[in-house]
Amino acid sequence: MAEAVSQPRTGATTRRGRCAVGLLACVVLSCLLAACGGTASASNSITLYNGQHEQTTDALVARFEKLTGIKVNVRSDDEDVFASQITAEGSHSPADVLFTENSPPLEYLQQKGLLAPVAPSTLAHTPSRYNSPTGHWVGVSARVSVLVYNTRVLTPAQLPTSVMQLADPKWKGKLAIAPGETDFQPIVTSVARTYGNAAALRWLQALKANAGSAHSYPDNETIVDQVNRGQVALGVINQYYWYRERAQVGASNVHSAIVHFAPRDPGYVIDVSGAAVLKSSQHQAHAQQLLAFLVSAEGQQIIAHTDSFEYPIASGVITGQPETPLDKLRPNPIGIPALGDGATAIALLQKAQLL
Numbered sequence: 001m002a003e004a005v006s007q008p009r010t011g012a013t014t015r016r017g018r019c020a021v022g023l024l025a026c027v028v029l030s031c032l033l034a035a036c037g038g039t040a041s042a043s044n045s046i047t048l049y050n051g052q053h054e055q056t057t058d059a060l061v062a063r064f065e066k067l068t069g070i071k072v073n074v075r076s077d078d079e080d081v082f083a084s085q086i087t088a089e090g091s092h093s094p095a096d097v098l099f100t101e102n103s104p105p106l107e108y109l110q111q112k113g114l115l116a117p118v119a120p121s122t123l124a125h126t127p128s129r130y131n132s133p134t135g136h137w138v139g140v141s142a143r144v145s146v147l148v149y150n151t152r153v154l155t156p157a158q159l160p161t162s163v164m165q166l167a168d169p170k171w172k173g174k175l176a177i178a179p180g181e182t183d184f185q186p187i188v189t190s191v192a193r194t195y196g197n198a199a200a201l202r203w204l205q206a207l208k209a210n211a212g213s214a215h216s217y218p219d220n221e222t223i224v225d226q227v228n229r230g231q232v233a234l235g236v237i238n239q240y241y242w243y244r245e246r247a248q249v250g251a252s253n254v255h256s257a258i259v260h261f262a263p264r265d266p267g268y269v270i271d272v273s274g275a276a277v278l279k280s281s282q283h284q285a286h287a288q289q290l291l292a293f294l295v296s297a298e299g300q301q302i303i304a305h306t307d308s309f310e311y312p313i314a315s316g317v318i319t320g321q322p323e324t325p326l327d328k329l330r331p332n333p334i335g336i337p338a339l340g341d342g343a344t345a346i347a348l349l350q351k352a353q354l355l
Contacts, residue, residue: 045071046096046283046290049086051079051182052273056141056308057099063302064293070286079105080182086114086278096281097290099140102182103272104189104342110136111341116277119288125295126314130272133337137276140294141303141310143238144329145187145269146258148224153233159259163187163236163267164195167206175210176223176235179354183220183238186269188345190334194266197348204352216354221245228256238271240309243323247307263330270331273310 050057054076061072075095077085083105086093100106109115115136122138123131130139149159153174160166166175178184192200208216215232217223223235224245242258261268275294277287293299300317303310311319311326318325349355 044069044283044286045073046281046286047073047075047094048290049082049095049098050074050076051082051098051100051105053101053308055306056303056310059302059306059308060294060299063298064290067293068286068289070289072290078182083108087112089280090114091280093278093280095278096283096287097275097277099273099275099294101143101271101273102186102342103137103139103274103336103339104185104345105182106132106137106274106276107336107339108341108343109276110134114279116279116281116284116287118277118291122288122292122295125292129335130274130313131336132274132276137274138291138295139272139274139313140299141273141308142313142326143183143240143271143273143310144260144331145183145236145267145271146239146242146260147234147267148227148237148242148256148258149234150227150230150232150256152230152255156259159234161262162265163191163261164203164265166210166236166267167203169206169210171210171234173210173212173215174233175207176215176217176226176232177207177211177354178217178219178223178235178237179204179208179349179352181219182342183271184236185342185345185349186271186334186339187236187267188348189339189342190266190269190332192344192348193334193338194332197344201348201351204348204354208352208354224256228254230255236267239323243309243321244307247309260324260329264332266332266334268329268331269334270329272313272336 061074065072079100082098086109117135118138123135126139191203220237220241223237224241226232227235228245239258246254275291281287295314297315297317300312300315303312304317305320309321
């Protein structure tokens with residue numbers, strides 16, 4: 001994990017919405033947060049290392065600050081950058097909370113002994129399959145990997161039904177990949193867990209040959225944009241990037257679509273975004289308050305109704321966006337423990353000379 005540094009996010013939209021929450025809900029949430037550590041004065045602050053997309057975090061932090069009076073100093077970068085940085089900083093890290101897009105960086109830091117246990121009452125808001133197996137981070141939201149394709153170039157009948165089929169030479173010059181994206185690592189791990197490391201390496205080498213240098217991009221935003229423009233035919237992304245592209249450019253300017261792989265295919269993976277309190281934090285109570293808010297009904301409603309297009313997974317909240325409901329998805333049943341700390345995926349990507 002510490003050896004592989006992905007490219008920072010570029011081009012992410014900052015559009016976001018706000019959900020309407022009743023007065024009673026606000027009062028109840030304020031009481032819950034106060035129980036975690038008391039209402040803070042405006043002079044209190046914590047530092048958040050944010051590896052999530054900024055529009056998601058901005059909306060959540062703004063509401064948390066208003067509810068609690070706790071100032072959140074947000075530093076944003078790629079989650080792998082922060083995992084390496086926190087490891088190097090050790091007990092001297094200025095960070096109190098880490099918020100990531102994917103679970104492997106959190107698992108990596110947990111194995112290093114750098115995370116504090118999450119309050120059991122906070123963990124209880126999220127289904128256990130989406131939380132840290134040891135209780136050291138809490139799942140906040142989810143995304144699912146999909147195939148994005150240009151509708152002027154390909155028809156649904158021409159599309160591969162498995163991520164493994166993207167290794168076919170027929171996709172040479174037509175496939176886009178973003179190997180430096182941490183979102184890609186869970187798919188690599190899923191393939192390796194399903195077919196073994198040797199097969200996963202051959203698959204990656206074939207993807208590298210099919211994409212070439214022309215269509216190996218720094219991030220999923222670029223894949224979506226290039227597919228929509230017709231510069232490349234198809235690519236693998238998380239679903240929310242396509243919905244964000246559509247919201248940004250307008251439905252009339254969208255010339256692409258997304259589809260899921262066949263049920264339980266290794267390319268059909270649910271990624272969990274999570275948050276953790278650093279063991280070294282000098283503001284444990286306030287940091288735990290932030291985690292409690294992220295998985296509260298109000299925090300989850302913000303995720304459900306903003307233009308983040310991520311799936312809320314806690315407090316029984318479901319997405320308010322017109323996308324396939326989370327409970328209708330049929331992904332590969334690979335869990336958090338199997339995804340691990342991402343070391344296997346990183347090693348395979350390095351062997352394939354994609355990192």
